[in-house]
Structure formats: C-alpha cells, structure tokens
Amino acid sequence: LAKTTQPISMDSYEGQEVNITCSHNNIATNDYITWYQQFPSQGPRFIIQGYKTKVTNEVASLFIPADRKSSTLSLPRVSLSDTAVYYCLGAGSYQLTFGKGTKLSVIP
C-alpha cells in the first residue's frame, strides 16, 4: 500500500483556489491516486481519482506528474461548504489506507 503524506491543515478565504499536495513516493505501478472528502459527522465521500496527467470533474481537478510521486488536488473558488477533511490515497489491490488527511478551513 502506498504511504501518503499531506499537510495536516490549510486555511483559505472564500473564492480562492485551493491546492492540496500529497506525496506518495512508493506508489505502485498499478495504484490509482484517489481523493476523498469528509464533512463532520459523515462518512468520507469520493471526489476524484486519477492515474497520471490531469483529471477534471465538476468538483475538482487532480494533477499527477509523470513520476507519480505526488499529486495535487485543486478546488476552484472554494466556499464555506468546502470546509472538510481531504484524504489522499494510493489505492490498489482492493485495500485503502486512510491517513489523518488535510483539514481545510474556508474563512469568510
């Protein structure tokens, strides 16, 4: 399982773009990089997944460089409702290991 490292917390003002970087130096060849979002008193929710280069959906963008040793989750124009914990995982072999995640606080 890929061990991931991400910042414990981040603060941002409303309307700004937020980039959360995760390092996963030992990611396996067949691992996907997956990001989850967790609001207080709820279970984690899948937001985006990628293997390499760039992936974009209605919620976020995910940038993965060629060496795949890191990835960056980009949230455009955050709002107060984006305040949550964001987890980065290197997922493969049907197992997922969550760390402590990054607690994002959006300030009015």
Next chain:
Amino acid sequence: DAGVIQSPRHEVTEMGQEVTLRCKPISGHDYLFWYRQTMMRGLELLIYFNNNVPIDDSGMPEDRFSAKMPNASFSTLKIQPSEPRDSAVYFCASNNIAGGSVWQFFGPGTRLTVL
C-alpha cells in the same frame, strides 16, 4: 439507490456489554469494508469481505471484535465485551471493482460510546 445503510446511528452502552453494529451495502457491490475512526488514530480499516468471505482481518484490534457477512446484503460487527477505548465512529463501506480503479461508498457511520 439508498446508499450504504448503517444501524444504529448512535449507540451508548456500558463497559462489558455486547455491541452489534449493522450494515447493508449497496446492492450489487461485492466488497464490504469496516472502518473505525478516532481523533487519535484517524480512519483505520478493520476488516473487508469479498463475496461475503473475509479477506483481511489484520486490522481487527483484538479477539473482542468479530465481523460476519452471512449474505450479500448484510454484515455485522460485534464487540464483546465492549470497553471505553472502543468508543469511536464505525463506518461501513462497499464497492464494486471496475477495472483497476478503486473507490468506496461509505455509510453515515455509527457513533459508539462505551461508558
């Protein structure tokens, strides 16, 4: 689709009592996972099943914990006897592997308090 269903949502019990947590995965999903979340340890995988068969229970903390999946639509996590340090939020998740991509759908969790 109702999503992953867990019951009860909240459970308060006294030390030494048996606790049973329940989970109904999303129909058609063949993997089921049990997690525990605490402030100190974050989100930990306890056990997971594939096609109702336990595949990896290395995360189960000790013999007081047991999990079963008698059929594709139901699983239980049992703690007997319960201890205050078992207080946590327990999540159930399910998925259906498609190719190499892997992500899970989580239930709302059961908040367990052991007094």
